[in-house]
Amino acid sequence: MSWPFLAVFFSGWLFVDASYRGPRWQRWVFKPVTLLLLLLLAWQAPVLGPAGYLIVLGLLATLAGDALLLLPRERVLYAIGAFFLSHLLYTLSFASQMTFSLFWPLPLVLLIIGALLLAIIWSRLEEMRWPIATLVAMTLLMVWLAGEQYFLRSTDFGFSLLAGTSLLLLANIVWLLNRYRFTFRAADAVLAFCYFSGHFLIVRSLYL
Numbered sequence: 001m002s003w004p005f006l007a008v009f010f011s012g013w014l015f016v017d018a019s020y021r022g023p024r025w026q027r028w029v030f031k032p033v034t035l036l037l038l039l040l041l042a043w044q045a046p047v048l049g050p051a052g053y054l055i056v057l058g059l060l061a062t063l064a065g066d067a068l069l070l071l072p073r074e075r076v077l078y079a080i081g082a083f084f085l086s087h088l089l090y091t092l093s094f095a096s097q098m099t100f101s102l103f104w105p106l107p108l109v110l111l112i113i114g115a116l117l118l119a120i121i122w123s124r125l126e127e128m129r130w131p132i133a134t135l136v137a138m139t140l141l142m143v144w145l146a147g148e149q150y151f152l153r154s155t156d157f158g159f160s161l162l163a164g165t166s167l168l169l170l171a172n173i174v175w176l177l178n179r180y181r182f183t184f185r186a187a188d189a190v191l192a193f194c195y196f197s198g199h200f201l202i203v204r205s206l207y208l
Helices: 002-020 024-043 049-070 076-095 105-153 156-180 187-207
Strands: none
Touching: 002 024, 002 187, 024 049, 024 187, 049 076, 049 187, 076 105, 076 156, 105 156, 156 187
């Protein structure tokens, strides 16, 4: 896993560098390249199985969503739909491997996080309110099921899923706050780190 991790890290770093000082084409190239590297890493897992194929499809949906956001005229609604599909596919992958249990503090904390996030940005969303609320709800569900995997078994596999999905949730929070409430200079770097690391940890679970 070390060489693939270094390739993903280097490609992601070049994307972040382009976000602050590089040419626009560099952003266009290295964000999809990083996701393609993750896709290749997932495809090369020793035993893919139905859950693995769902993760591969989730990465493809993510790649489509990013492509829509990189267009000169962003297709935000369609991108949100692609990210929703990606998180849905991840959630189905996690659900297909688990015996259901309920660690009640986790959904409670996630509900509070989701409610606070929507309360902060709600007045700025306008016609995007319900699409974004649906995406947030899907992301919270994804983190919840990943967390149940960890709290049920406390394995490295479960931790990788929980850490990965939590980072994707944090990436969504940073993206939505930066886009709809207030902008801050570090947003691109924080977003890219959480986004790429989150997907990498989910792909890593295929090797555990």
